[in-house]
Amino acid sequence: MQHDIVIVGAGPVGLMLACELRLAGAEVVVLDGRPGPEAHAPGVAVNPGVIELLEMRGLMEACRPDGFEFPMAHFAHIWLDPSALADRYPYNFSLPHGRLVHHLVERARALGADLRFGHRVVGVEQDEHRVETRVEGPAGGQTLLSRHLVGCDGVDSVVRRATGIAFPGHEEPFHGTVSDFSVATDSVLRQHLGAREYPAGLLAVSPLGPDTVRVLTAEFGVEPPEGDDAPGLAEIQGAVSRLAGVGFADGPPLWSARWSNATRLAERYRAGRVFLAGDAAHRHFPLGGQALSTGLDDAVNLGWKLAADLAGRAPEGLLDSYHDERHPVGARACLTTRAQAALLHPLTPLREVFAELVRFPDVNEYLVTMVGGTDTRYPLGQAGPDADPLLGRRLPGVAAAARAVPGLASAWEAGRAVLLDLRAGGGDAGTDLAGELAGREGLVDFVTAKPLPGVDAEAVLLRPDGRIAWTLPAGGDSTGLAAALAALFGEPAA
Structure with missing residues (x-):
């Protein structure tokens, strides 16, 4: 039996990709060597980029009881002011990533994905027609055949090594721990809630519940x-003790793990029929949920493109555009997190100067959108200084738009593209945009609405991942819409 897609790794990225593919009707098998979904994970930060994705796919409401909003953002623990961008910048959210995995597992299974825990991948081979994945599982060894394979199996990716994709970068001496503790009311750890910088590194203590805290330590220049x-x-x-000069009597830890100060980026995200996403493709210092947002964006970028290929309607170059669009974003995440690590240690006067710079509104906006994962813009449509700044970005105010525009939320939750006509409140309604969708029924929803804040256009074409691929300027016509649709879905059906 040949499967459509095999995904290796049932972390947030692999599960999100499985959900995306199932929305498009692809048959998906997810393999993971662990006995079950990860109940614990080091991350607790969910930044606005992730919030936008969860809102689009109707997942945020399920996650909300497990976390809380917080109106803060930082660059290297230099605090920024996201409230200055509240009109177009979603809130940050504290959510243990293990709980996010729980909700993604539920969604993937509800959509019909085949999740196979306890199945360890031991080899990968491919030819021009299919991929062979060798697996060791509870019933012994077997080989799965698939049209495509996606490695979401982390920094030590078996898939990446098997396909010979290089993973260059560097790793510095560093000793990092993350652990959860049940704490008493008078615990010393409660007195150190928050993130603090010390000459030797960092100590962060975060509440996970009324009696539980997460303790993160980071010692630079120390071999683990x-x-x-x-x-x-x-x-x-x-x-x-070495960092803060204090001792604590709580313990033993409920859970603990190590982490490192390593930065690596896969040379390519595709090798034939094999793709990489998430930590298998990029690894960097974990700050503010940027690893999660970068990985989940990989998943929603790749999912609809693989589905188009499986359905035989992917135009030439669509699968290659995954690397072209996402590799620069991974490189950017590696760069900006290295810059933050440099500002965190050693503590120098540069931090004081930088703290002065972030008071300027433009600098604050630049950094808030960067660390929040909302500044990504793909090179779509026309180039040059006259290019519409909306192209390649998500629709501003995703959550507000979904609530304000009937039909938009349901289209997003189904993973479909949207042609959004914003002339319901006036403007030139003479251009028949709906007629341009003939032959693409089931792929693109036509939705009408009044003008939206921050959208200086009379209509926009949204890809399945929410990125704007075409805009209709005031007084314009549908020139370019047919080409934009063809670039996403090929030529229309007869």
Whole structure:
């Protein structure tokens, strides 16, 4: 039996990709060597870029009871002012990534994805027609055949190594731990809630519940202990003592893990019928949920393109556009997180100067959108200084737009493209935009609405991932719409 898509890795990125593909009707198998979904994960930050994706796919409401909003953002722990962009910048959200995985597992299964835990990939081979994935599972060894394979299996990706994709970068001496503790009311850890910088590194203590905190330590220039075992109580206590000069008596940890200061970027995101996404494609210092937002954006970018190829309607170059659009974003994440790590250690007067710069509104806006994962713009449509600044971006105010425009939320939740006509409140309604969609029934929804804040256009074409691929300027006509549709879905059906 040959499957449509095999995904290796059932973390947030692999599960999000499985959901995207199932929305388009693709048959999906997800393999993961762990016995079940990860209940614990180091991350707790969900930035606005992720909020936009979860809102678009109707997942945010399920996640909301497991976390809380917070009106803060930082660049290297230099605090920014996201409230200055509140009209177009979603809130930040504190959500343990293990809970996000839980909700994505539920959604993927509800959509019909085949999730196979306890199945470890041991080899990958491909030819021009299919991919062979060798797997060791509870029933022994087997080989799965598929049209395509996507490696979402983390920094030590078996898929990446098997396809020979290089993963260059650098790693500096660093000792990092992350752990969860049940704490008493008078615990010393409660007195250190928040993120603090010290000469040797960082200590962050975050509340996870009324009696539980997460403790993160980061010591720069320190070699970690040998071995891959999770850090124990004594090691975590020692790190906290060296950083902050305090001891604590809580413990043992409910859960713990290590992390590192490594930056790596895959040379390419595609090798024939094999693709990489998430940490398998890019690794960097974890700050503000940027790894999660970069990885989930990989998934929603790749999902609809693979689905188009499976359906035989992908125009030439569509699959290659995954690397072309996402590799620069991965490189950007690696660059900006390295810059933040440099500002975090050693503590120098440069931090004071930088803190002065962020008071300028333009600098604040630049950094807030960068760390929030909302500044990405793909090179779509016309180029040059006259290009519409909306092209390649998501629709401003995703959540507000979904609430204000009937039909938009349902189209987004179904993963379809949208031709959004914003002339319901006036403007030149003489151009028949709906007629341009003939032959693309089921692929593009036609939705009408009044003008939206921040959208200086009478109509926009939204790709399945929410990116704007075409705009109708005031007083313009449908010139370019047919070409934009063809670039997404090929020629219309007869």
